[in-house]
Amino acid sequence: MKEAYPVIISQEKDGYYVSIPDFDIATQGTSVVNAIEMARDAIGLMGIDMEDDGKPLPKPYSVKVQHEENDIVTLVDVDFAEYRKRVDNRAVKKNCTIPYWLNVEAEKAGINFSKVLQEALQEVLKTSK
Incomplete structure (x- = not known):
């Protein structure tokens, strides 16, 4: 299943902080591109963990997106089936x-x-x- 989730990217003094409201998780990156990649990984890992536990995945925008003036709000797409194939290769x-x-x-x-x-x-x- 492929979904696109909103993320909020905030610039910090040493990189970028990424909030992922639908999953109530956060990550960080060294650049905007790296922050988006890290967000995709965080969503993918959390999503397959939830699937393994029999929990439903949250729908995009299931949580209100609140951000500051200079934050970047964007969507990050994740294909959970492909992500599982890539990382769950034990x-x-x-x-x-x-x-x-x-x-x-x-x-x-x-x-x-x-x-x-x-x-x-x-x-x-x-x-x-």
Whole structure:
């Protein structure tokens, strides 16, 4: 699911402070571009944590956006499915059973079983990294 959430970027003496009202979180960046990237990461991480906990994601503008005169108010888009693929790439061990003769042939050929299984699952599921 892709959403665009409002963020408030405030210049500080040593960078930029970013408030994300819908998630009640904040982050910071060294430049405006970095602050937007950090906001996207913060929203993405919070969003997938909420999904994992079975909590609904807040709707954009579910909280009133209050800002100061010199603040930058902008939208940050996050594709939660893509974000999860990018950051949640930890390895999971699975056992599988194959015929002995196939194992012997694959080992002789130097086949990487994990890689073959990943590629086969991606093909069957019609997905990619």
